[in-house]
Amino acid sequence: MLKFILKRVLEAIPTLLILITISFFLMRFAPGNPFSSERGLPPEVMQNINAKYGLDKPVLDQYVTYLGNILQGDFGPSFKYKDFTVNQLVAAALPVSATIGFCAFIFTIILGVAVGTIAALKQNTWVDYTIMSTAMLGVVMPSFVLAPVLIYIFCIYFDWLPAGGWHGGGWQYIILPMIGMSLLYVATFARITRGSMIETLNSNYIRTARAKGLSYPYIIMKHALKPAMLPIVSYMGPAFVGIITGSVVIETIFGLPGIGKLFVNAAFNRDYSLVLGITIMIGALTIFFNAVVDILLAYIDPKIRF
């Protein structure tokens, strides 16, 4: 097991390096830069700016310097927000996305697995059909339609919750973004859980357990849930990163100062260092959680280890 973990972690390093390289060169060869304005700067000023950010050196030199800085955890200064480094901007935005993301993730897993299991147990009855059609609606409904509808119902019509803002993360500011963000994933988890649960319940050892006369709830908790979890766990990695890094749409609609919004603004401003920093960070998170998921899977299913 330890050998497997070590192997998986070592495998992640070249992946990360390639990711950084691709992002870096894509960013350097993109046309335009954050300082080019309609009026145009005098060449002397441009030169000074380029010298300040190290853009006057050959690209390969810049790449090596950048790699070295990243190793020390320094993503450089932001091109647009003059007084801030990328680290500071990300450090300010990440807790917002992470808080909402974490709540949304827990909510998603619990609700998705529960609803999916119920649908599987009541397979082909009206309960199943209702749950699965609702789940389908969750998949096809874009979040930028869902979120305004949620605001309309809960903030304007009933006036129960605030319509947006962060205010240090009070619980009433978290609920709506959390729901808006997790519905798509709840629906997906419900579908995956239902499928794998049905498959597991049809297998021979469940029939044996039932033939032995074990009670149905016991069979589900003790025998069915663990093998049925496999596909759910493997989807958990991408879902977790997707949720934690925040949905751009949800953050825009609810006016939250999170990572998704920071990234989109950075892209619009052509703030290369910020875009690069966030891309690498999210890539690293993805790689990390994929590794965690693989290790979890190996723990659940010994077949994978060998």
Added chain:
Amino acid sequence: MIQKKANLEAVEKFADHLEVEGRSLWQDAYGRFIRNKAAMTSLIILTLVVLAVIFGPLLSQFAYDDTDWYAISIPPSFANGHYFGTDSLGRDLFVRTLIGGRISLMVGILGAVVAVIIGTLYGATSGFMGGRVDRIMMRLLEILYSIPFMFFVIVLVTFFGRHIILIFVAIGAISWLDMARIVRGQTLSLRGKEFIEAAYVCGVNKKTIVVRHIVPNVLGIVAVYSTLLIPSMILTESFLSFLGLGVQEPMTSWGALLQDGAGSMEVAIWQLLFPAFFMVVTLFCFNYVGDGLRDALDPKDR
């Protein structure tokens, strides 16, 4: 002893009579699909939507970018020909919804085609070659998996301009990864199947095995997955449109219309309702057709 000619003939006739007409995989699947009510209904609705999107705009007296100065943000009415009302610039929503549907469906289908072609070729190659080639190709896939692609699309579109072709390519190019994995897995498992071995033992050559036995089996999965890809493509396009990176004015898509409509929900609900209805119904139907195809082609998963 059956030696007499008459007896032989009689036996042959009897054998002819006994022989049941064989049904191919596709005939079986077709039968199952026809009997699936949800999938068939969805298919009919989808056909209607496609027809409406192609021919509908001809039925209206307005063009999608015409401003009707006497009817700005008016609710639906039959009297003045604005069947779905107008938007805040006085453009006819009926025509815009259908024109937007054209763009959304085109993005969906073209994106899916790009993804299917790249994914199938990549996956099949990887699966057939096996060994070191397979391992390297799968490593590459894993690296691509870890790249936050939505972010890349945003970067591409902001930096290289907002062209509709670029959107097709970008969306298609991010979605072939799953396809490649599925096709590879399928190819690998097929290689070891008994009927392939049997064909091999019978002396069928490799190319025929691939064409007759492997390709049809992989095609099923590909068909299922591409019907499920189209709705996710449409959603991705609508997401880009929400950020203002999708289709540019005065052209429109369902995503762009929804984005406009969600903004004026409280005063002009019809601007959200009609495009949302069309989009949700279409995506629903694609999903049901996809599920129906899967059930038809792979009955053991039901």
